[in-house]
Amino acid sequence: MNAARIASIIVAATGMVTLAIGFFLLQKRLELIRTWKPVHAQVIKGSIEQRTDGDATNQSTSYWACYELTYTVDGKIMHATARSDDELFGDNVMVQAKLVRHAAGTRGTVYINPDNPTQVRLNLGRNVVTFAPALWVLLAAVLLLLIGTSLWFIGTPAIFW
Amino acid sequence: MTKFVIFFLAFFGAVFSVAGSYLFYSQVLRGRKQTEAEILSVDVESFKTQDEGEVYTAYRAKYEIRFSAGGRLFQLPLSGNLASATADEARAKARSNPVGSHRPVYYLPARPEDIVLDSLGRRFGFCLLLLSIGLSVLAGSVLLWYIAQPLEW
Numbered sequence: 607m608n609a610a611r612i613a614s615i616i617v618a619a620t621g622m623v624t625l626a627i628g629f630f631l632l633q634k635r636l637e638l639i640r641t642w643k644p645v646h647a648q649v650i651k652g653s654i655e656q657r658t659d660g661d662a663t664n665q666s667t668s669y670w671a672c673y674e675l676t677y678t679v680d681g682k683i684m685h686a687t688a689r690s691d692d693e694l695f696g697d698n699v700m701v702q703a704k705l706v707r708h709a710a711g712t713r714g715t716v717y718i719n720p721d722n723p724t725q726v727r728l729n730l731g732r733n734v735v736t737f738a739p740a741l742w743v744l745l746a747a748v749l750l751l752l753i754g755t756s757l758w759f760i761g762t763p764a765i766f767w
Numbered sequence: 768m769t770k771f772v773i774f775f776l777a778f779f780g781a782v783f784s785v786a787g788s789y790l791f792y793s794q795v796l797r798g799r800k801q802t803e804a805e806i807l808s809v810d811v812e813s814f815k816t817q818d819e820g821e822v823y824t825a826y827r828a829k830y831e832i833r834f835s836a837g838g839r840l841f842q843l844p845l846s847g848n849l850a851s852a853t854a855d856e857a858r859a860k861a862r863s864n865p866v867g868s869h870r871p872v873y874y875l876p877a878r879p880e881d882i883v884l885d886s887l888g889r890r891f892g893f894c895l896l897l898l899s900i901g902l903s904v905l906a907g908s909v910l911l912w913y914i915a916q917p918l919e920w
Contacts, residue, residue: 671920692918700917708920716920728920734913745906752899759892765871767828767847767864767884 610761618754621747628744635737642717642730647677649712652705654698655689669698671705675716679723688716688726691735769915776908783901791894799873799883804834806868807842811857816850825850828861834872836879845872848884 651674658667671690676683694700708714719725730736812829815822828847833840847864851857864870875881883890 673920688920690918690920692920704917704920714920729918734910735916735918738910738914741910742907745903745910749899749903752903753896756892756896756899759888759895762886762888762892765884765886766849766860767830767845767870 608761608763610757614754614757614761616754617750617757621750621754624743624750625747628740628747631740631743632737635740638727639730639732639736641720642727643720644715645677645679645718646713647675647716647726649708649710649714650674650676650685651710652708654701654705656698666695669694669701671701671708673708673728675726677716677718679718682723684718684723686718686724686726688728691729769911773908773911773915776904776911780901780903780905780908783897784905785901787894787896787898787901790897794883794890794894795887797875799875799887800836801871801873801886802834802836803869804832804845804872804882806864806866806870807831807833809861809864809866811854811861812846813854814846814850825852826854826857827851828857828864830861830864832870832872834874834882836874837876839879841879843880843882845882 653672653674655670655672656667658665660666670693672687673690674685674687676685678684690701690704692700692704717727717730734741808831810829811826813824813826816825817823827850830845830847831842832845833842835841847857847861849857849860851860871886872882872884873886
């Protein structure tokens with residue numbers, strides 16, 4: 607067996623492992639969506655959380671929207687704080703726009719952990735962002751499997767003239 | 768900045784996909800046929816090649832081959848696919864294809880003078896590699912585009 611075919615087996619095997627990890631992540635996400643309950647929450651207060659990374663000459667700041675929320679679970683009024691999954695870079699204009707959209711008193715759907723109702727997730731719908739980590743891994747798996755297949759064919763013994 | 772990166776990736780992926788599709792069409796789908804070519808003469812020729820901007824003279828075997836395609840006989844010159852640093856080295860490599868021996872070549876039925884030396888498997892592999900990279904990068908840029916959209920909260 608030549609080098610290309612050995613490489614193809616290694617790459618394809620890595621692809622299969624990656625595929626299994628991707629399906630595991632996908633399954634976890636689907637389970638999360640299935641088990642976490644949507645509730646109508648009211649915003650008490652919104653704020654901006656920021657973090658600055660890098661040294662003095664090369665700094666970058668990330669911003670997140672944070673919300674204090676109140677909602678009812680089984681007749682009990684709950685309070686929780688949640689941070690947006692959206693990490694925004696550069697300036698906080700987009701975060702301010704979010705805080706205007708979800709100003710104090712406005713209502714919206716959030717998702718709570720049924721085992722611990724103070725745990726809140728803000729964006730847990732059936733959308734691309736929810737599945738992004740699993741989709742990245744699955745994409746990498748497909749790429750590895752395709753490269754493995756390509757290498758197998760490239761490994762067809764060549765006739766040199 | 769994010770948009771620029773996404774568009775750059777999409778462009779890169781599209782170029783690879785188009786190039787891979789074209790190669791796939793020209794090298795695999797057009798259906799080259801295999802035939803045995805008889806080597807009539809063997810010689811060595813020099814050619815110019817570039818490596819990191821430097822132009823070098825390299826050597827390769829030069830054959831005269833004869834093969835039958837579509838009921839007709841064709842006699843064509845054919846350059847070897849192995850480059851050597853010296854003429855002697857090229858001559859030594861060409862010894863495995865002596866005059867009178869038969870080797871497979873792949874021709875287009877519509878243009879039998881258009882021949883390649885790589886088998887279908889190898890050509891398929893290279894096209895698939897190019898297409899895989901192109902389509903994966905394209906899919907990645909679409910995924911990035913969706914992720915870059917602001918979330919509801």
